[in-house]
Amino acid sequence: MNAVLKIFLSMSFSGSLLILALLFGKQFLKNKISRQWQYYIWLIVVLRLLLPFGTEVSLMGKAYQAVDQAISQTAPLPPQQQFPLNAPESNLAPAVGAEHHNKTVSSPADDVTTAHPLQDIGVLLINQIWLVWLVAALGLLIRKITVYQGFMRYIRAGLTPVSDIERLDKLSIVAERSGIKKPIELCVNPLVSSPLLIGFFRPCIVLPSADIPEKDFRYIILHELTHYKRRDMFYKWLVQITVCLHWFNPLVYLMSREITKACEFSCDEAVLAKMGSGNAQDYGKTLLDAMAAVGRYKENLGAVTLSENKQLLKERLGAIMKFREQSRSVKILTVLLTLCVVLGAAFVGVYSLGPATANAHAASLPGTPLDTTGRPSLSLDVSNAAVNVLAAPRGSKIYAEFNEDVYQVEPRIDGQRDIWSVSISCKTNTNNNAETIKLYIPDIAYGDVTLNVDNGHLTCDLIRSGNIVGNFNMASVFLTLPEGFAGSVDATANSGYFQLISQDDFKNTTVTITDNGSWGEIYRPKNFKESGNLTTFTDGTGANVIQITRKGSGVMGIYTSDAFDTSNFPDDWKDLWQDEWQGKPWEDDWWQNTWQEDDSPEMETIELKGKTYYQVANEAQLRAIGTGKYGMNLNYMQQADISLSAGDWVPIGTWDAPFTGTYNGNGFEITGLTMTDPDAKIIGLFGVAKNAHIYNITLRDYDIASAGKNATNKSVGAVLAIGQGSRSYDNFVYPKEAGASIEDNSSEIERYYKADSLPLFEITFPRLDENAQRTWLEKLYAESDFAFFSVAVRGLGSNSPLLADFTEKAYTDEEMAFFSTLTDRMDEAELELWLDRALEDGNWAFQSMLFDKLNRGEEFDELEEKQQKEWAEAQAAEYQAVGITMDGKDYYYQGQLVNIFLDIRPNKSVYTLNMNPKGTVNIKIVRDTESKITGVAYMTEAEVIELLGDMDDSDDKTGVEIIPVDFKTVAAGETIFLGEYTLSDGDEILYDISAKTGNRMKVFFAKDNQEDVAYWSVNNLRQPGEPLECIADFTVGPPATKPGTYKLYLQAPDGTLGTVRGSVSIVSADAS
16 A cells, blocks of 8 residues: 555544544534634644654554554565565564575465466555545545635625725725735625635635625624734645645544634624624624525635534624623633643654555565575665665575665676676665665675665675675765675765774775765865875785775765774764664664765756756855766856854866856855965865856855965965956855954054955954044045955945945936945845935936836936937937028938038037038038037138148057957857956057847956956946947046056947957057
8 A cells, every 4th residue: 555645644634643633522612712723723633644753752653653563564475575585584574585596496486376367456456545535635635626616706706896985995004003014905796695704815805796885894804804904714725725625534524614613603792802892783683684684595615704503603692692701710721721722733643654565565575595615795785775784684685674665776696607696676766775685694704795875875794794885876885894804996976975983904905095076075084194185004914905985075984993982973864873783773864864965965957047056045055066967057046044163165166167157146155265274275165267157155154364375376266266357246254253352453453455455355354443433434535446345345344324325426426336236235125225215306317226226227318219209309309499490311401402500608518520422511500618509600711720720630540459259159157368458547448349130248357356446447238229338438547446457358248249349559658
């Protein structure tokens, strides 16, 4: 019989006991205990029927197992299980074995199958009865859902929304006083007989008529709103799902009816508790009025009605009239009864797939004596199982104790070559390893021994001789070499735990341990010599050769007989060791619940915008980046806060294997990153990254201050140490509070600033007190040092008042760059407030920025288009007033086509210049100091020559370096290096680059190894109907930036760019 059905049947029986207990207790406590308690107490019974929870020691647990065992013994079984051959004469499970020549010994039992063919049918029915249960449950559930949908169509067909404002206002007032914030609809449907509430997520109170007396209306809506607030419809459907799953249990139907009655009783009690017992009579009259129309339809699962049948109405009216506030003694009794029911539900227990059940279903396979006179070869393969290898008490046989419903044990005996093989695997997809397989083999001298363990557990301490070869993948293996061991060991442990104990302290043994693991520890005896990743030891003759290799992530323990005890055992493994040493491995689901989740870094994936992201949710998964199948080129997304354990962090990415993928911190924190190696040269969460994207990381309480003290040319960055063409942004770092004084930190940050070291400045800034931080921010703001100001802002606490102060200052001074980096620290609500202010002030530039940060660029585009249209119309009207008309881009003055049209505003803030060679006149607009047009003047020949001469001179410059840009494509996320250039004070930088296809293009300069901080940056997004261009000019010089050597980059931040052409020009300050 299916194990799930067994559990469900036991849950149904345990729930039935609780149902009977509550029904029996109701006879004595009906009018003494709160009606609401009588309603909600059934939830415990429902949970008992739906969830297989229970205590280790339960009232019915052993009874369920005994019944299951009795059924198994009386049920028809296959013949070979009824008459095992050569079974050991003990209370152990039947033996597992085979003949030397791979033949099964026959017996008279083979004739039983022929004699009783109906036995196979009986076995099939018992094993497949769960399908009958499941089909019936699904059919009943589908029927209930279909009936509910039909009922809803019936109700909604005649719905008419109530338009009486006064009634709607009263509904809103009652809802607000009841603590309901969600809007409640009010409708009328003459097809219903009494008021009811429908809608799980869009609640609607349906009245049979709009002509309801005022007092009755208040009682009705209060009653229905009480149902909604308590989520009674969800409760009713939970009960119906329980009925569907336990369709075979008549007591569950009785429980359903009791819950329906209790629902109305408890709702009446809740309403009277709000209104007071003085209104009980009026409330009862409302019920009677509602009952008068009953009969036109039957109550449905999808609705909660005010009235029921006459018998229930009579009971409800009696309860309403007897309503009284509970006394203190009744409340205490209620608490005690609740505790009793909860404990009863837990202790009644359910069917358990524990060891007792495993033994009751131990597999029974034919066994046969083995030839133990020679030195046979032994091969043991374990997959997804926990195996304890023990000495066979009957000497010359191989057999096992295991649960045949879960595991498969296959022995293969090759008598000609003298090879014994046993393969053990798990049949099911999910295995909690709550039970251990006991494998019994002869305690003799072996030749070659092969141990393969994949995602499982193995304990073995009886191989006294032979050449042992072990391959362990994501496993925990406990191998003990007995005293006098003669042979060799060649073992490879790839992620997991491997423990080797020598009972004679590695006597006459040569040991070599190679550590090729990514993270973890190797615990070894003190007299073993360690050199790099090799550890060696030699004793006596050294004839016994032991070679061990650690790969991947995990822990390895090598112990002598006297050194192995719990005092020096790794803390993370102590509990497991204590269980295993006592012969009880896996009882706490350690492998399934701890190792596989935390230390076996299997990552789930998620698809976002056509990319696959691996989800990082714990330390093991974070450390696994760059190992095994989790390459440096993949996309990762953090899914939870991660607290790192003690021990030095190994940065992700090296010069040989840089991180080239994407890591999205997703707003979660990484806490406790520590690096203390004084010789470390690459220091940070990520070491070396190339063309990577690393963002949205919060690094808290990290400590890297002491790392790299002895190293020269070290690279330090809290999030990223070395980024070759990589982007690291929207990251927040909060170092661990160090013992340094404020004076020490102040002197350190001054030194880092003078050394132009952004990473060290970023690390030290959060350690300053608020006054020192304010002083530095004011200094950097005054000097327009945007790069250092940006990293300083990232180091401010989320509640720092400095954020608000400097945001206000930047807005007032119209410093958009500083304002932008400050608003990066704001949430959506704060950005909305600033956008409202920018709209009120008419601050166009800040509006554009804030709309973009709120991902509402389309709104700004519409606003901009509208304003430009209004401005163009106003400009045309202004020109027309002085005799100038426009036709497209052509200007006309007094009927003549204009050749040169020039309109310069005061202070040259805006100018319009239009040239048409076909024109015959040259004119200019004359404006006063307030920018109002006062007239039109013809341009003199001297003015034309001066204008055209200035235009010719603008392109006739020497000392100009032009960097051509011509790429067929630039891949999404790619950053292209365009060269390294020395910039001086007064130099001009001119960008003129376009892309035929693509969404966004960015051009910028950066200092060496600091690509995450951009200088003279242009980052443009394609607008509808417009080309994608980066056109801008900058002037190099203080206080914004410092002269020096910079690297030029072109980047495709969002999608691939196609046909990218243009140039970047650098004009020296002394160009003629």
